[in-house]
Amino acid sequence: TISAHVAAMSPGTNIGAAHPVGSGGEDVKGVMGEKVTNDTAALARAQATLRGRDPQTAALIVTKSESFSPEEALKKRAIDFLAPGLDSLLKQLDGRKVSLPNDVTLTFDTKGFDADSVVRVDMSMKQKVLHMIADPNISALLITLGGLALYAEISSGFSLLVPGIFGLFCLLIGFVSLQTIPVNVGGALLFALGFALLGAEIFVTSYGLLTLAALASLFLGGLFLVDPASSDMRVSLGLLIPLVAGVGLCLGLLGFLIVRDRRRGGAGVSTSDQVVGATARVQSVDADGLTGRAYANGELWFFDSDSPLQVGDEAYVRSLRNVRLQLSSRRT
Incomplete structure (x- = not known):
């Protein structure tokens, strides 16, 4: 208020008690x-002098926590009217x-304006989100949850996906709320x-989970x-929402076409007659060496083997069972 170009107060209000305190409301000692004080x-004195107000009153509000x-406040020239x-x-x-700069x-x-003529400018969605997460308690909660979620994902061998994605979101938003990372x-x-x-999503079978997380990340990123604190410019929701929705629709349509093609046994998916008897090259194996993934006919399949295999080994496809290759190290 002291630094405002025009300062006014309404009856029943007060001004002052601006002694510096810690982020949790505690005294800053020593x-x-x-x-800081x-x-x-x-x-406060500099701003009061700049605006033609009493600098001593401004200083007392800070050093003595005086309130008026x-x-x-009008009598002490802390406000204008x-x-x-x-x-x-x-x-x-x-x-x-x-007076303005320059x-x-x-x-x-x-003149001629009244209360009904006032246009109220509410916070934008971005400002509302930043205002909500600016609470240090929320920041601490986000960072803690993010760390625990990443720990769960790492402990699972990066197989759960959900904790990892959730953890990354929480950590990024938590660090932004603490201004450890700038908003932009x-x-x-x-x-x-x-x-x-x-x-x-291309390499991991997530059943659309990674795509949904990606769309949410793109929306929040937009x-x-x-940074609303440094610029009035912002990405319009009128652009951002259709953009993210369009990406989602395109990916959904692509997924639908792929699934439909697979169900029809289209040219992009080998049939049993085409893959049985073919040579498969092992791309990855599980701990037992009997299961994993292998390429056959230019496609990546899950497989079961009758003997342990290693990455790079070649094996023969004995049969196709439940959309899994049944491999043998020897041609039968």
Whole structure:
């Protein structure tokens, strides 16, 4: 309020008690407390002088935590006038001049306006999200949950997917909320994570889970791509929502066509007659060496083998059972 171009108060309110405290409301003691208090008091005096208000009153609000009623604040020149309501505020603003940087002077012209003419500007969705997660308690919870989720994913041998994705989201948003990562950097990382998840969907059978996570990551990345505190520009929801929805529809259509082609036994999927008797090359094996994945006819299949195999081995397809190759190290 002290630094505002125009400062007004309504009856029944108060101003003051601005002594610096810690993030949890605790006192800042010792030399650090003195430094923070003196620095804040100097800033308050400078702002009060700049706006033509009493610098000593501004300093007392910081150093002594003094608080004033509207009448006291007006008397001590901490504010410019009293305004019981919006109509009174607009009336007193009319004709008032304020100085802006670069020797620019602005004159308020509010004549003929009333409370019904006021346009209220609410927070954007991005600002609402950032406001919600800015609470240090929320940040700590997000980072803790993210760490535990990643631990669960690593412990499972990266086979669960859900904890890993959830953990990455929580950690990124948690670090953004603590400003450890700038908002726009966090948005860019979420965008990158979204595209990485889309790429992973090609190689990992997630039944659409990675795609859904990628779409959510792209949406959040678009929201955070521009820091609202440093710029009025932002990615429009009118663009972001159709963009993410369009990507989702395209991927859904592609998945539908692939599934339909597989069910019809299309040219892209080998039939039993085509794959039985073919040579398969092992691409990955499980711990027992009897199961894993192998390429046959240019396609990647799960397999069961009658003898242990290693990556790179070639085996022969004896049969196809439940969409799994039955391999043998010898041709039968």
